[in-house]
Amino acid sequence: MKNRTLKTVKTSSSLICLVFFSFIWPLITTNFVYDVIVSIRSAITSGDSGLLIITTIGGCILYTVPSFLMYIALDALYTEWHSFFKSHRVEREFFIVIFYGSLLLMTQMYYFYPIEPMTSFIGLIITLALVRFSTCKPDILFPKVFIALQVFLLVQWGNVIQGFTPFRIGSNDLFVSLKIASSYLDHLANINKIAFSFMLPLFLSSFMTAFIIKLYNQNLHVAEENYEKELAVKAMQKKIMTNRTYQEINALAHDLKTPLVTIQGLMSLLMLTKDTDKIEPYGQTVNDAIQKMSDMISSFLYGNIKELIRVDELLNYIRTQIPIEREDIEFTNSIADNLPPLYLNKIRMARALINLIENAILAPTDQLTKKILVKAYINCDKIIISITDNGIGIKDVDLEKIWTIGYSSKETSGLGLPFAKQTIIENNGQIELTSTYGRGTTAKIYFPIHTVNERGTTHDND
């Protein structure tokens, strides 16, 4: 807080110094003004119109600097004291116009220096209008510097155009002397043309600058909006995935009913039996069922709980979870012999594979019988489980989108495949989906072969 205050004081002091500097500019540049007059005299005596042109350029720059500095300093000062001015409902433009006008008035009152109030003010108004048009951020000074420099130089060139004199533009001693000398050297039309040839590009350039800054700001605004939307979409997707987890928990709760029914049945039998010899095996079976339930819950709650499981055991478990009663579906399992065991979270992986099989079931087909083939085999040091259907397949353009959360071509939630992919990756696996439109789709899941070393620790052979 203290550092911040110190910084504000330092910046404000520098800016006030800059305002003061622009105010005393006439005092500092008095010799340059004299030089302009001396140059005009020399040009008249020698008939050198080139010298007159150089003098004109010098005069224009001499008058551009204080106007430009004053505007920039006042704008930066407002930015520095933004909160103070806002609390007093003082608008930026109002503050700048009032202070700028006051400083101009004071310069005219206290110095002999011939100022050009009309052009300075016109320059200020055009600059403020262009800055507002460009919609540049108030606290960023660079675009304003660029616009202001061009506009103030542009309007100062207006001082040397004879046609503007009736509007009190270029009516001070310096520019009047320049114009009279130009007229005498028969150079007025040329000076007008030179001024115009400076003014036109500066005019176009200042407007183009404002326009480009406006476009840039619009693009920036759109990009910011898109970024925010993207963040919102990601948050939503995360929420959806969480919901999906709850759905999977529902499925798990359903699976838990099987051991519960076993426990319930055995407990009923235990209550009825009078044969004490059966108590022990029944108790053991109840204990096994409870252990199974505990394992299922742990597996689902903690994704990192993994176990060695045979492929046929996993696929049989999955098969029991999918009751296929439709006669038009032909479900085939093909498991190669002597497959090494998989090391994974059984319950979660089962849910992932069930999602893939359900997708195969739901896939529309133009065949009389929907054929689903689940194969397990080993290839290139990988255990592969493939699920193939004879549905109509997926178009190439849609194939790229299927992993996107929420994308679905079957009016489903569009969460199944992303969930399956996430689970497979969490279990060190990879998934690949290939499809030929009109012929069917194959999902291949690659698992690393798992080995157990002599010390009993396990690792994947990737």
Next chain:
Amino acid sequence: MKWGQLMNNKDYLKKLSLIFVGIVIVFSINTILNFNKGYNSNTINYPLDPFSAELLLITSAGQSTDAYIFHDIINKLQLNNHFMPEANTYDLREYSSVVIVVGHSEVGMMLNDVLYQAEVKRIRKILQTAEAEQLPVIAAYLGGDERLSNETQSLLKSVCDEADYIIMTSDTDKGPLIKRLTNDGQTPITCVPTIDQLSMTLASIFK
């Protein structure tokens, strides 16, 4: 395309408006670039009785650059002259005529380290001495409308009141001002619209 349809076609009207705006801009630019003061040679009067140009003294009232222009014109006309922007009464002795070029310049005064009141005083003394020594005084004003500030008008009035002849540039009708400067037409005056026409006038003024 029918006229009604044409009028309903916004794009067509937009293009038409842009063409019109373009024409106006081009016309305005052309007018500004070719800004020239009106000049009618019939309005220029030349003196019937020219002044002696044996040796002219050219001085300034207000220290503007206009005096340098006048001096340059006189030089080009090869008239014998001395140019002394800050001439004093003792400088008047050897001259046949005195030309006072009026035009107040703040920067010119500061550059020559002269205050306005001192300048007024100096001019007044020169005019008094010229009158005493019966030297013809020619008041010249080349500043046109642009330099006609209060200070210039005041100097102009002081000089013209005592002048034998007035030469001035003015692009607009300055009837009341001329009337005031010439004491209701008593002092002869030549008005030229632009400086480049001054040469001819000066040639006819001086023998």
